[in-house]
Amino acid sequence: MVAGPHSPQILMIRKLESIFPLSEEEKQALQGLPVHVTVLQADQDIVRIGDRPSQCCLLLEGYTCVYKLTAEGKRQIMAVHVPGDMPDLQSLHLTVLDNSVATMSLCTVGFIQHEDLRRVCERYPQIAAAFWRETLVDASIFREWLLNIGRREAYTRMAHLLCEFLVRLKAVGLAQDGTFDLPITQAELADCTGTSTVHVNRVLQALRANGLIQTKGTWVTIPDWERLKEVGEFDPLYLHLREDEAT
Amino acid sequence: MVAGPHSPQILMIRKLESIFPLSEEEKQALQGLPVHVTVLQADQDIVRIGDRPSQCCLLLEGYTCVYKLTAEGKRQIMAVHVPGDMPDLQSLHLTVLDNSVATMSLCTVGFIQHEDLRRVCERYPQIAAAFWRETLVDASIFREWLLNIGRREAYTRMAHLLCEFLVRLKAVGLAQDGTFDLPITQAELADCTGTSTVHVNRVLQALRANGLIQTKGTWVTIPDWERLKEVGEFDPLYLHLREDEAT
DNA sequence: CGTACGCTTGACTCGTGTCAAAGCCAGTGG
DNA sequence: CCACTGGCTTTGACACGAGTCAAGCGTACG
Numbered sequence: 001m002v003a004g005p006h007s008p009q010i011l012m013i014r015k016l017e018s019i020f021p022l023s024e025e026e027k028q029a030l031q032g033l034p035v036h037v038t039v040l041q042a043d044q045d046i047v048r049i050g051d052r053p054s055q056c057c058l059l060l061e062g063y064t065c066v067y068k069l070t071a072e073g074k075r076q077i078m079a080v081h082v083p084g085d086m087p088d089l090q091s092l093h094l095t096v097l098d099n100s101v102a103t104m105s106l107c108t109v110g111f112i113q114h115e116d117l118r119r120v121c122e123r124y125p126q127i128a129a130a131f132w133r134e135t136l137v138d139a140s141i142f143r144e145w146l147l148n149i150g151r152r153e154a155y156t157r158m159a160h161l162l163c164e165f166l167v168r169l170k171a172v173g174l175a176q177d178g179t180f181d182l183p184i185t186q187a188e189l190a191d192c193t194g195t196s197t198v199h200v201n202r203v204l205q206a207l208r209a210n211g212l213i214q215t216k217g218t219w220v221t222i223p224d225w226e227r228l229k230e231v232g233e234f235d236p237l238y239l240h241l242r243e244d245e246a247t
Numbered sequence: 248m249v250a251g252p253h254s255p256q257i258l259m260i261r262k263l264e265s266i267f268p269l270s271e272e273e274k275q276a277l278q279g280l281p282v283h284v285t286v287l288q289a290d291q292d293i294v295r296i297g298d299r300p301s302q303c304c305l306l307l308e309g310y311t312c313v314y315k316l317t318a319e320g321k322r323q324i325m326a327v328h329v330p331g332d333m334p335d336l337q338s339l340h341l342t343v344l345d346n347s348v349a350t351m352s353l354c355t356v357g358f359i360q361h362e363d364l365r366r367v368c369e370r371y372p373q374i375a376a377a378f379w380r381e382t383l384v385d386a387s388i389f390r391e392w393l394l395n396i397g398r399r400e401a402y403t404r405m406a407h408l409l410c411e412f413l414v415r416l417k418a419v420g421l422a423q424d425g426t427f428d429l430p431i432t433q434a435e436l437a438d439c440t441g442t443s444t445v446h447v448n449r450v451l452q453a454l455r456a457n458g459l460i461q462t463k464g465t466w467v468t469i470p471d472w473e474r475l476k477e478v479g480e481f482d483p484l485y486l487h488l489r490e491d492e493a494t
Numbered sequence: 495c496g497t498a499c500g501c502t503t504g505a506c507t508c509g510t511g512t513c514a515a516a517g518c519c520a521g522t523g524g
Numbered sequence: 525c526c527a528c529t530g531g532c533t534t535t536g537a538c539a540c541g542a543g544t545c546a547a548g549c550g551t552a553c554g
Contacts (some may be wrong), residue, residue, distance in 0.1 A: 050484075068394045071480045076397040078390045090387070093380045098387045100484040122372060132379045133340045135386060140337070140345045142389035143325045147315045150323040150396045152443030154542070185500065194397030196543050201502060233318045237297075238345040401510075432532065443511050448534060 008035040008060055008110040010170075015084030016130045018171050018241055019137060026127050029120050035110035046087070046101045053091045055111045059083050062107030063184060065135050067191065077191040079141060080104070080165070080184075084172045089135055092117055105183045112242050137240045144238045149194045152233065157193045158203045159232030162213060166222055170239065178222040255282040255307055258419075262331030263377045265386060265418050265488055267477070273374050276367050285374045293334070293356065295350045300338045302358045302446040306330050309354030310431060313346050314438065324438040326388060327351070327431075331419050336382055339364055352430045365401040391485040396441045397479065404440045406452045406479030409460060413469055414483050425469040 009031045016022060022030075035058065040046065046064065047053055057064075059081050066079040066087060078099065081087045086100045092114055103109075121128035141164075148157050165182065169175035192202045207213045212228045214221040222228050256278045262268060270276075282305065287293065293311065294300055303313075306328050313326040326348065328334045334348045339361055343490060350356075368375035388411075395404050412429065416422035437447045454460045459475050461468040469475050 041349050054435035066390065068390065070394065070398045074398040076394040079391045090383045093376060094383050094387070094483065096487070098487070099390055125369060125372065125375070128372070128375065128379075130293065130338060132375075132382070135379070135383060136337045136341050136442070139382065139389060140341070142386060142393060143313065143315065143346055145393055146325045146389060146396065146441075147323040148315065149315045151321040187500080194393075197500090198502085198544080199542055202542090205502085237343065240341050240343070338496080434532080444532090446510055446532085449510095450536085 007031075008037060008058055009033055011060060011084045012058055012086070015172065017132060018243075019133050020130055020242065022126065022130060026124050026130075029124050029127065033111055033112055033116055033120065037108060037110045040103050040107045040109060042103055042105050043046075044103050046103065047091070047097055049097055050101045051091075051097045052095050053088065053097065053114075055113050056092060056117060057088050057101065058088055058110040058112060059085050059087060060110055062180075064101055064105040064107060064109075065104050065188070065192075066101055068099050075191045076194060078145065079138065080192065082165075082168050082172055082174065086131075086134065089131060089138075092121075092131070104188055133240075140238045140240060154193065154195050154199055154203050155206060156232055157195075158189070158200070159200065159207065159212065159228055160234050161189070161192060161232075162207075162220065162222065163229055163232045163234035164239070165220075166225075167239060167241075171239075171241055179223055180220055181218055182220050183186040183218040254278075255284060255305055256280055258307060258331045259305055259308065259333070262419065263381060264381050265490075267377055267489065269373065269377060273371050273377075276371050276374065280359055280363055280367065282359050284355065284357045287350050287356060289350055289352050289354075289356045291350050293350065294338070294344055295347045296344055298338075298344045299342050300335060300344065300361075302360050303333055303339060303357060303364060304335050304348065305357040306332050306334060307355040307357055310351040311348055311354060311356075311427075312351050312435070312439075313348055315346050320434060322438045323441060324435065325392065327439065328384065329412075329415050329419055329421065333378075333381065336385075339378070351435055380487075387485045387487060401440065401442050401446055401450050402453060403479055404442070405436070405447070405457065406475055407481050408436070408439060408479075409454075409467065409469065410476055410479045410481035411486070413472075414465075414486060414488070418486075418488055425472055427467055428465055429467050430465040 005097065013022065013030050036047060037060065046057055049068065061083055064081045064085075064087050065077045066081075067075050067077045069075050079087075091097055117131075121131065147222050148160050152160065166175055166178060166180060169180045186200045186204070187197045190197045193200065195203075204213070204215070210214065211223065212231060214223060227235070260269065260274050260277050284307065293304055296315065308330055311323075311328045311334050312324045314322055314324045316322050326334075335344065338344055366377075368378065395407050399407065413427060414420055415461065416427045420425060433447045433451065434444045437444045440447065442450075451460070451462070455462065458470065458476060461470060475481070
């Protein structure tokens with residue numbers, strides 16, 4: 001895979017730099033990483049709990065999620081990934097996967113071999129630190145979701161989730177003027193928020209009725225960012241973004 | 248601080264090795280880390296959200312937790328730490344803390360300067376990897392808690408939490424024969440499980456009535472491990488322990 | 495044009511939260 | 525040595541958020 005102007009590597013670098021800057025040499029090293037690009041349909045597992053992968057996944061287009069199932073088959077989504085994210089970066093250091101990763105929409109993904117990643121990490125400690133940092137931000141998002149699901153009501157919870165989507169998508173240039181494409185079902189939003197599909201539907205209607213969101217097909221518009229932020233008790237601190245993308 | 252036979256450093260090393268082994272040289276390097284030991288009362292903040300610490304905390308005795316508050320002041324505990332854990336290890340790479348850490352009981356803690364940790368990480372990449380791994384296990388626990396809080400009922404949820412306590416305490420030698428000391432209140436268990444104090448009380452009574460747990464003061468005994476595991480849908484995979492401490 | 499999937503609705507149930515009062519202890523001080 | 529006290533646990537009554545079930549609706553796609 002040759003690294004072009006909008007190559008997978010560039011996307012990864014941009015993402016890493018949204019948290020902490022890298023030197024030119026380090027960027028060059030990342031540019032040189034071999035990436036194997038594939039397109040996947042929606043609702044497909046990329047890796048499954050119990051797997052011992054030898055490569056990491058880099059999301060290039062679309063949405064993926066991390067999920068687990070309870071004994072009765074109820075699904076909880078723990079994280080949603082946007083382009084630039086590495087959904088199973090943890091597998092670089094934890095041999096057995098403790099969660100599954102699935103596509104939520106049509107996706108383009110790149111695979112990078114662990115050995116290649118390890119090589120650049122060894123040679124460039126700052127790159128290792130950058131990847132480490134990325135997994136730490138993931139953990140921070142888990143914590144915020146725990147607060148969201150454990151202590152907030154469904155209405156606030158959904159507002160918060162939509163705030164997070166907007167900020168993270170803006171950070172990778174996939175949202176303009178508070179508008180973004182969210183081609184995921186209400187059932188999936190329910191799995192993100194720990195609620196039922198029916199209740200998600202009711203909550204979305206309430207948010208629409210209160211003028212906090214507008215929807216048109218799979219597109220979502222947030223007409224009054226400040227108000228949704230307030231309703232969702234949203235403070236972007238936990239995303240640890242460098243520049244204040246969360247205005 | 249001199250490193251004695253049961254020094255803070257030994258505890259940290261044992262914890263790191265419960266996930267992945269270290270070489271003698273690496274252990275020596277960790278032994279040399281200066282640690283400043285202090286005793287803290289219960290219910291005291293060690294660090295607060297928004298802080299920019301210049302040191303990491305190493306828990307030596309007692310229990311600490313990571314928590315956040317909602318706008319209305321509801322508290323969610325995201326993680327409980329047992330001796331050997333480093334509750335704010337993330338601060339090594341994320342400058343601003345996105346959560347608070349507090350003691351849940353009388354605690355002995357050690358503080359290690361970031362600069363000292365960075366020095367050993369740079370010199371011994373395997374130590375950096377070990378610390379990284381530890382933060383990845385923390386993240387894995389967050390994911391399991393998300394499943395627990397998002398998709399399980401309070402009864403199952405509490406059983407799961409108690410299973411986790413037992414396994415993690417056994418791993419550091421603080422539980423024998425399914426018995427351990429848990430000097431934390433039902434209000435704190437409520438904050439861990441995202442439920443109310445009253446409900447925690449009812450759930451604990453139900454668990455007792457079903458012979459799944461026994462309590463005596465602050466001590467908890469699990470008479471039938473297999474049965475509690477089943478009720479709590481507990482699979483220790485997510486703790487990523489090396490030896491199978493979770494029999 | 496039909497079929498399937500996702501969205502919407504209403505009725506009913508149920509798990510949990512809330513409130514408020516009482517009980518239980520352990521530690522304190524007279 | 526024993527009341528006093530404050531924090532934690534326990535109880536009951538009631539309210540409410542959210543789940544479940546089941547049916548109907550819309551619409552994109554073959």
